[in-house]
Amino acid sequence: MTGEKMKRIVTHLALTATMAMIATGCVPVRHNMPPEQRMMQPGPGVGGPGPGVLGPPAYNPMMGAAAADTSTSGLAANESETADGKMSISDLATGDSNPEISLVGYDQVEAQTAGFRQLLKGGAGADCGCGGHGDSAGCGSGGQVIPPGGGVMMTSGMPGMISTAQVTFGSPDGMHVRYDISGSGMFDSEPLVVPARQNFPQGGLYRLKLTNIPSRPGVELYPTVELAYANPRTGAYLAHNSVPLQFSEEDFDQVLTGNFVTKVIYLPDPEFQGPAIAGIDTLVSTRLDPGIDPIVEADRRGSILAIIRLGDKDIEMAGGGMAGIAGAGMMGAPIAGLPAPFAPAMTDGCGSPAGPGAGKVGAPPSLPGMVAGVNAPQYGMPYTGTPIGLPGPPHIPLGAPAGLKSHTIRNHTHMHMPRPVEDLRIDVRQQPGMSYPNPVSRIRVTEQNIHPGVPNASPGYEHPSQRVY
Amino acid sequence: MLRRSLLLLLVACCVSSIAKAADPSDYLPRRSGHSLYAGDMPAGVIASTRQAMSYRQPVQPYFQPVRFHGPEGVRFSLAQYGTFGEGESDLMAGLMIGKVYRFRVSGIPRAEGAELYPTIEMVDRTYPPPGLATTYPIPVNLDEDDILAALEGRLVTRVIYLEDPQTATPLAEGPNGPVAIDVPEYQDPLEIADLRGRTVAILRIGSLAPPRAEVLKSQFFFGHPSWAPIFKPNP
Numbered sequence: 001m002t003g004e005k006m007k008r009i010v011t012h013l014a015l016t017a018t019m020a021m022i023a024t025g026c027v028p029v030r031h032n033m034p035p036e037q038r039m040m041q042p043g044p045g046v047g048g049p050g051p052g053v054l055g056p057p058a059y060n061p062m063m064g065a066a067a068a069d070t071s072t073s074g075l076a077a078n079e080s081e082t083a084d085g086k087m088s089i090s091d092l093a094t095g096d097s098n099p100e101i102s103l104v105g106y107d108q109v110e111a112q113t114a115g116f117r118q119l120l121k122g123g124a125g126a127d128c129g130c131g132g133h134g135d136s137a138g139c140g141s142g143g144q145v146i147p148p149g150g151g152v153m154m155t156s157g158m159p160g161m162i163s164t165a166q167v168t169f170g171s172p173d174g175m176h177v178r179y180d181i182s183g184s185g186m187f188d189s190e191p192l193v194v195p196a197r198q199n200f201p202q203g204g205l206y207r208l209k210l211t212n213i214p215s216r217p218g219v220e221l222y223p224t225v226e227l228a229y230a231n232p233r234t235g236a237y238l239a240h241n242s243v244p245l246q247f248s249e250e251d252f253d254q255v256l257t258g259n260f261v262t263k264v265i266y267l268p269d270p271e272f273q274g275p276a277i278a279g280i281d282t283l284v285s286t287r288l289d290p291g292i293d294p295i296v297e298a299d300r301r302g303s304i305l306a307i308i309r310l311g312d313k314d315i316e317m318a319g320g321g322m323a324g325i326a327g328a329g330m331m332g333a334p335i336a337g338l339p340a341p342f343a344p345a346m347t348d349g350c351g352s353p354a355g356p357g358a359g360k361v362g363a364p365p366s367l368p369g370m371v372a373g374v375n376a377p378q379y380g381m382p383y384t385g386t387p388i389g390l391p392g393p394p395h396i397p398l399g400a401p402a403g404l405k406s407h408t409i410r411n412h413t414h415m416h417m418p419r420p421v422e423d424l425r426i427d428v429r430q431q432p433g434m435s436y437p438n439p440v441s442r443i444r445v446t447e448q449n450i451h452p453g454v455p456n457a458s459p460g461y462e463h464p465s466q467r468v469y
Numbered sequence: 470m471l472r473r474s475l476l477l478l479l480v481a482c483c484v485s486s487i488a489k490a491a492d493p494s495d496y497l498p499r500r501s502g503h504s505l506y507a508g509d510m511p512a513g514v515i516a517s518t519r520q521a522m523s524y525r526q527p528v529q530p531y532f533q534p535v536r537f538h539g540p541e542g543v544r545f546s547l548a549q550y551g552t553f554g555e556g557e558s559d560l561m562a563g564l565m566i567g568k569v570y571r572f573r574v575s576g577i578p579r580a581e582g583a584e585l586y587p588t589i590e591m592v593d594r595t596y597p598p599p600g601l602a603t604t605y606p607i608p609v610n611l612d613e614d615d616i617l618a619a620l621e622g623r624l625v626t627r628v629i630y631l632e633d634p635q636t637a638t639p640l641a642e643g644p645n646g647p648v649a650i651d652v653p654e655y656q657d658p659l660e661i662a663d664l665r666g667r668t669v670a671i672l673r674i675g676s677l678a679p680p681r682a683e684v685l686k687s688q689f690f691f692g693h694p695s696w697a698p699i700f701k702p703n704p
Contacts (some may be wrong), residue, residue, distance in 0.1 A: 240675025
């Protein structure tokens, strides 16, 4: 009897506690937040991909006005429309421009590369590139906008200015360096004979071809150089100095024995800059302890200017699929006569094509547009889109003419999107608080001369004029 | 009796602890805060920010006379529409406040054919007596050490400041004007200059060469700001 009563009391207590928790709202709520990368996007689901979304297509060859002539598929046709100015990027971003294939966020070359393209077109557009010391300055508004090149246009404020970094190829002497101008893997520039200098647009990944290497006849190497965008820390340096790229005998030895060499050139922070070492510093992967990433280490010590990656892969080998395609898979040559990057730089920095595309070039960079099975669906597979980015159902039976006319997708995702905060109250308390000494309220001055001073500082006062008798 | 004396002692202790209030600087680090400007900022930021924050709005355009001087044989020339002239060894010109000028240094001793393209950022002006502006220009001296360091690929930043007459250090002037004070790498020259006086110009010497592409020239020359030539009277 007593045990039964106890059990009942416990049950009642549990029920009461549950009721109280529900009534007071003290139920522990577990929030299921999207990943951090998606939280940085402007809104839930705006820039981030959903599950099963196709990877980003290769960067459009000759982006800008020439984007129209390569379009064959529907996706590319959509891009060409945008390039012609029929639709704006904001239209695309909202996803209501094309109800059949909604290119929201991740699939959009347009949205990903908007900053770079706007920069190339020379117009102040949706993306400002680098706002420098203040986002509020806006695009091309003159004033204090710091372009990524580090130079500051104070009054003229030229929009669409291309910022470059000057690169000096310092050693070994006599080596020939070629870079791409018209297409990835073309290496169609005039050879630079080391020592030489060349301006490269910032924020690009460039493939170089090294030939005529002294003491290594017949060896051809294809390193890549990744140039970071300038930031306020490196802007002054890049506006006045060039970035020295040097290849040592040790680097060539490492590469020819099958190793992969990463060299990171960085501007050390003042605390890492000893009095004897001035200017920039270089970290080489082969000279660091195993397990230490030179990029992470350089980023810790200062601001990265350039990253060289050197291996022994022959880019121009037949069948490699990388060479000889004019304009293939490049970001496009911004300026005639300047090197053309084949991919954007993956290092952070202002002016980078901020968004999901930054640093996530998934497809091989030099594929010419859409290739079935690589960056487009397999031939014969469905290509029906949905407004939320998921691939649609296939046309069944496979192989027969497409007959599917409509499909319905219901979203059963539980959602709790809280209302935006209207009033925010911040209480500030500094501890320890302020305690000033009492201000002076009374001053006593006592002046005492031990030796009587010289009256009016007249010399010879001790010999006054005397009466002459 | 003992209890009363103990009470008195306690009261005295309390009073003494209250009277000895903590100095606020005890809680603060030695170098508190972050300065708004740093010497390694991109060229033009400091000048344009100071112009924008100036109490004189709009800022009156003023051509501040500046005299360039360097080692023997070194010639200076300012860019005019993207091209440089022959160059003078003792160049004097009026530069606008708030602008950044790119000039060429040629004829460097023991480095034949080498040319440097430093910049000078005009931060503030001087106030000479009326009519004597060209008599008291801002002296910009390039040491041989600076030139050599720049040729080695380093970035040399020289902050030119007008000394505070109350706290000026009695240093003997060199033959070409005030001598430069070298600061260690880990110290900010702008901060030290602001402590000693009023910064008027910032000189940055690097080894950047002018770009070949036309479209990059405007950026290289910081938008081609105008300058006023100052002709020396013939003796």
